[in-house]
Amino acid sequence: MRKKMVKMDKLVLSPIKINNIELKNRIIFAPTSLGLSHEETVEKYRSIARGGVAMIIVGDVPVSKRGFLSMYNRKMAKHYQDIIDAIHSEGALACAQLHSSDSKFTSLIKYIPLVLIKKMTPNDLRNKLNESVPHYISTLSLKKVKEIISNFGDAAEKATQLGFDCVQVHGDRICGSFSSSIMNFREDEYGGSPENRAKFAVACVSAIRKKCPNITIDYKLAVRQEKPHYGNAGVIEEEIKVFVPLLEKAGVNSFHVALANHGELEDTIPPVNHPYFKEQGCFLKFADEVKKYTNLPICGVGCLEKPEFIEEQLQNHRIEMAAMSRQLIADSQWVNKVKNNEETSIHTCVRCNQKCLKGMQAHKGVHCIYEGRAS
Numbered sequence: 001m002r003k004k005m006v007k008m009d010k011l012v013l014s015p016i017k018i019n020n021i022e023l024k025n026r027i028i029f030a031p032t033s034l035g036l037s038h039e040e041t042v043e044k045y046r047s048i049a050r051g052g053v054a055m056i057i058v059g060d061v062p063v064s065k066r067g068f069l070s071m072y073n074r075k076m077a078k079h080y081q082d083i084i085d086a087i088h089s090e091g092a093l094a095c096a097q098l099h100s101s102d103s104k105f106t107s108l109i110k111y112i113p114l115v116l117i118k119k120m121t122p123n124d125l126r127n128k129l130n131e132s133v134p135h136y137i138s139t140l141s142l143k144k145v146k147e148i149i150s151n152f153g154d155a156a157e158k159a160t161q162l163g164f165d166c167v168q169v170h171g172d173r174i175c176g177s178f179s180s181s182i183m184n185f186r187e188d189e190y191g192g193s194p195e196n197r198a199k200f201a202v203a204c205v206s207a208i209r210k211k212c213p214n215i216t217i218d219y220k221l222a223v224r225q226e227k228p229h230y231g232n233a234g235v236i237e238e239e240i241k242v243f244v245p246l247l248e249k250a251g252v253n254s255f256h257v258a259l260a261n262h263g264e265l266e267d268t269i270p271p272v273n274h275p276y277f278k279e280q281g282c283f284l285k286f287a288d289e290v291k292k293y294t295n296l297p298i299c300g301v302g303c304l305e306k307p308e309f310i311e312e313q314l315q316n317h318r319i320e321m322a323a324m325s326r327q328l329i330a331d332s333q334w335v336n337k338v339k340n341n342e343e344t345s346i347h348t349c350v351r352c353n354q355k356c357l358k359g360m361q362a363h364k365g366v367h368c369i370y371e372g373r374a375s
């Protein structure tokens with residue numbers, strides 16, 4: 001049988017160096033909380049790494065030193081190490097998405113019985129949690145603010161000790177809420193002007209840079225859109241010019257640009273019939289805006305599925321990397337298929353959200369309608 005020619009001329013398959021790491025190609029598995037058991041999670045990451053991606057961003061790694069999901073908890077440390085080993089064994093890099101919560105879950109415990117008797121949906125509970133964010137951010141004591149900032153630095157060090165190759169600062173949790181004029185009503189140096197609202201995120205990045213001088217820091221910049229309004233945390237498009245240079249100066253090495261959250265999850269993970277975000281690369285217009293204010297590599301995310309479309313965006317220098325969540329859940333072999341000229345056999349994500357997002361929301365874990373089909 002004639003051996004298939006490997007397409008190495010494609011930009012999507014070419015390496016890129018970012019600070020002290022080299023991505024073997026331009027495809028990244030976007031941060032995706034999987035809601036699966038330990039064994040299933042490790043195997044899911046292994047299969048995505050085996051499919052040829054350059055890097056996997058492990059979603060929502062808390063910086064807190066307490067709590068059952070903390071990296072400082074021995075069981076969780078082992079969980080992350082098993083994930084990292086699986087990713088490395090298949091030749092990909094592992095990045096920890098560092099985040100800190102921006103609300104007090106304990107204040108919502110009173111609603112749990114209502115959820116249990118189905119008088120309230122898990123989505124209602126999530127909305128209540130989102131509603132509590134402005135109060136939490138605006139009243140957090142300065143002592144606590146400094147403690148969380150310092151936790152980011154310590155967490156980056158801990159992540160590298162566990163074996164992560166780099167970190168992403170999640171700009172859509174506490175960093176995004178401090179950044180947002182509709183979440184942050186503080187009257188001290190962390191509130192008010194865009195420069196002040198940027199101070200918390202900038203301090204988190206600086207704390208990481210100070211603790212780990214050589215580490216590669218990616219920043220997930222969450223952008224809020226007005227006209228029409230989508231997303232609540234993060235920065236509005238007009239503020240990108242303030243935030244991006246400040247974050248770069250603090251030590252960020254690359255940006256990952258997406259729509260801000262703290263609203264409907266289906267806006268940041270848009271289904272095929274979304275009223276506004278339904279085009280391929282639906283959030284790339286935010287990346288275009290970021291590009292005006294930095295020369296650092298930019299990773300696009302959001303409804304990126306088709307190899308030709310992604311190649312075109314790379315060739316046009318709109319983005320330097322492409323991150324995908326659902327497309328790689330639908331077909332972990334995406335990169336290998338592109339390499340082997342087998343694009344037509346890619347299971348294209350149809351953005352139904354049926355088994356991935358809805359699987360997670362139903363506490364069944366992230367799955368896909370394509371599961372069980374021959375690859």
Ligand SMILES: Cc1cc2nc3c(=O)[nH]c(=O)nc-3n(C[C@H](O)[C@H](O)[C@H](O)COP(=O)(O)O)c2cc1C
Nearest residue numbers: 030031032033059060269302303324325326356357
């Ligand atoms: C099931 C699921 C879980 C997700 N978990 C996270 C997460 O932990 N952190 C994060 O920043 N984004 C998370 N996302 C958002 C993705 O990173 C991505 O931005 C979004 O899905 C749009 O990309 P896509 O069209 O390639 O799916 C999640 C998405 C899905 C589908």
Ligand code: SF4
Nearest residue numbers: 349352353355356368
């Ligand atoms: S369940 Fe639907 S939206 Fe989710 S990954 Fe599979 S095809 Fe895509």
